[in-house]
Amino acid sequence: MPGVLIAGELAGGRPAGVTAQLITAAGRAFPGHAVSVAFCGDSLVDVGPFLKTLPLSRVWLLQHPALADGGSGGYEAPAEAFAALAEHATPDVMLFARTDFGANVGPRLGFRLGASIAQDCTSVTAGVQGGTPTVTRPVYGGSALAEFEMGGTGLKVIIIRPGAYSPAALEGGSPEVVSFDVTAVVRESRVKLISTVKEAQAGVRLEDAKIVISGGRGLGGPEPFKQLAELAGLLGGAVGASRAACDAGWIDHSHQVGLTGKTVSPRLYVAVGISGASQHMAGCSGSGTIVVVNRDREANIFKEARFGVVGDWQKVLPAFAATVRDLGKAAG
Amino acid sequence: MRIAICARQVLDPEVPPSQFKVDEAARRVVPPPGAAPVVNGFDLNAVEAGLRIRDAAGGQGVEVNVFSAGSGFVMDVMKKPLSMGADRLVLVDDPALASADATATARVLAGAVKLDGTYDLILCGRQASDWDQALVPIGVAEFLGLPCVTLARLITVKDGKARIERTLPGLVQTVEVPLPVVITVSNELGEPRYPTLRGIMAAGRKQPVMVKLADLGIDAADLVPKMTLTRLSVPEKRRTVEIIQGQDDADSGRLLARRLREEKLI
Structure with missing residues (x-):
């Protein structure tokens, strides 16, 4: 047929x-x-x-x-x-x-x-x-x-x-x-499945999160990801990362967003210290709104963003988080 | 034990997107002037995987050889796996391979590996950063009649078997397979080691083994791609960004939060 x-x-x-x-x-x-x-x-x-x-x-x-x-x-x-x-x-x-x-x-x-x-x-x-x-x-x-x-x-x-x-x-x-009938063609598989283990994940699943706060090479080390996690917690979101940050060992690969990592499409994607290589954008370009915090105005990611701050994340982020807290109190 | 690594020379994917240009008439990517190609990143993860298996065996009795099929090789680039510690480099260099599809590339690589003797493990990068197909390793496995296990983040070899942790979205799967086997390696395995000075010196002295299509019994005319590339374009990015600019960086942060609240995004 x-x-x-x-x-x-x-x-x-x-x-x-x-x-x-x-x-x-x-x-x-x-x-x-x-x-x-x-x-x-x-x-x-x-x-x-x-x-x-x-x-x-x-x-x-x-x-x-x-x-x-x-x-x-x-x-x-x-x-x-x-x-x-x-x-x-x-x-x-x-x-x-x-x-x-x-x-x-x-x-x-x-x-x-x-x-x-x-x-x-x-x-x-x-x-x-x-x-x-x-x-x-x-x-x-x-x-x-x-x-x-x-x-x-x-x-x-x-x-x-x-x-x-x-x-x-x-x-x-x-x-x-x-x-x-496939009994005559299917042979015993050489590859044996031993186990399947689900990734342990604290908080909101990255793929399901409505808000994702992602960090990249620009963060410079593992420590700043704690700030990202705090901010994500504050917003009820999840933490993502660029492949560079994962490969550097700053954060587990389960957070990797990109062509070969996870594909996310949250309402809001905040990219901090991420230049926006195509392979990263392949994992997040379906996001509703992309917000960028980056020192380099020429970074590619600004081309796909709706809002951007050109500046040092170490100064931008704490003030951003404090304001989010204040707005939350005012609303609550 | 003998380990074959399949590696591909590609345009450096770290080229800034602003410099990424396509010649639409010729349907090909134009590398920025002076940009050197690189060994595909995932293939270097595969080299690292092979070298770790050799390290685990105490550095003894494990041979790690690198195979590539292509055209216009830059020798300093292709020798990188040697400078990391691989033993030999085998190159099949033919103009017909410049536009070869996955079937042709896999046939040639499988032929070159077979010609070089018996191998226990054939390690490949999970995909190439140019065409992103993730097809060639499966083709190599098919043409050699071997099983293929994709997306490894950890490989251990013991008693003639490989145990492989596969990295999948949201889960890790462990499988076991008797050797020989083709395995594709993902970046989760870990960063490729830096070449040592000694490694670079040793690589400089090594000459690649050059293999011709004829040596493999393959006619260039049989390598015609099955599909025709009819269009290659750079997708347009239409968004215009609104830059939030305060009196200083902290002020910009505060303004950003308020702006996002206005938009009901937070």
């Missing part, structure tokens, strides 16, 4: 938000094409009645003990299972979300099948003739945008950045639900 095959992911027994986003992407980029989804897991028999109403033409179920938790860790089993399905169903396009699952399984399968692989795309269009897909992806740490035409006749694997599309409603259809 040619068309579009979505590599689905489950979260808590329901299609994950990213999978709903892929359904939107498929509908917009490839209207009129058959879109199917495949889920993998240990046992999907009782996964839920929602499968029968997904707005798609077909739902594939791939079941194997090695596919428990989506094959998390080395992702060998899902790559084998999805590659076998791709060879059987011969889709023109496979869509993955750039989650840990998609970022591992999509490329592995793509290389195995000799596909064109487009990683971390923020948009997909089907091109003028509705044929060759064109993808857009941020490159150079987000400093530039690249557009690629995925030529050729072979399989195209497109891995989409989570959040690039809004989620589709997960009902209104009546797809065929088909089990695809």
Whole structure:
């Protein structure tokens, strides 16, 4: 069945938000094409009645003990299972979300099948003739945008950045639900999952915080992050940091905001002593309002900010915090 | 034990964004005049990972060799891993690799590693700071028939197995895998060591091993990218910043707080 095959992911027994986003992407980029989804897991028999109403033409179920938790860790089993399905169903396009699952399984399968692989795309269009897909992806740490035409006749694997599309409603259809037998292709994984430990986090989760106070190289050491934490506490926010500050050991990497750290989109992002390298901005440019405190008026981050103070954070911040306290009292 | 590191020469990502220029007609990034390229930062984290494994073994019986596939190598730049303490540098230098895609680069790197003998660990940076694809290491693993474990922040090797701590958003996952394996390294592993004077001297005396595509049985014509870059642009930043200026820095801080309150942001 040619068309579009979505590599689905489950979260808590329901299609994950990213999978709903892929359904939107498929509908917009490839209207009129058959879109199917495949889920993998240990046992999907009782996964839920929602499968029968997904707005798609077909739902594939791939079941194997090695596919428990989506094959998390080395992702060998899902790559084998999805590659076998791709060879059987011969889709023109496979869509993955750039989650840990998609970022591992999509490329592995793509290389195995000799596909064109487009990683971390923020948009997909089907091109003028509705044929060759064109993808857009941020490159150079987000400093530039690249557009690629995925030529050729072979399989195209497109891995989409989570959040690039809004989620589709997960009902209104009546797809065929088909089990695809992968017992012959899935081997025992060489990579064994030993443990998964959640990061201990005091206070508000960085990703969920409405206000983030971030520090960078300009802070000069670990000590100032205590002031940032106090201020964050005062505002009910969380503390972030640039990669430079984390790599210097001033604060734990769990606070790293950026391309390779966390992506945050708070209402208010206060950047202190951060120059605003593209790879940092990639993690915070979705913030409602960016406020900058920096000595260097030429720092890149001023270009993305709405409010800025050009000055020494050591003098600006205590006065800022004191005023926040006073305003709080006045309001209270 | 033998450890291969895959490294890539890239435009220095620390170039200030104001100097980041794109030639839209040629669809390529124009490096600022006089800017030297660097070894991709995450690849240096991978070098560090390899050297730590050698250190943990008492510096004995562990070989750390660096592989790169590209074009227009700057030798002083590519020798940095050697000056940090790596043993050998193997370069596949061919004009066809300048615009190679991940499939071609991975094929060439896998071929070069294979040609150089048996390896227990192949360490790569998690992604390159130019195209940010995070594809090549997975391709190297696929073409060598090895498992790939991504985003390592800690690697320990014992009894023919690697135990790897993976750094994921909000969690740390520990996996174990028999060698050989391809592992991608993230910056959480720790900063690459500074080259010592002795290391720099030693690196200066070492000559890279030059490998040709023909040595790998690869024809340059087979390295044509599967996708065509049709547009490269710098996204516009439209925001205009309102600079809050008080009588002194403390005053600016006070005014900023009041302004944010006016806007109901705090």
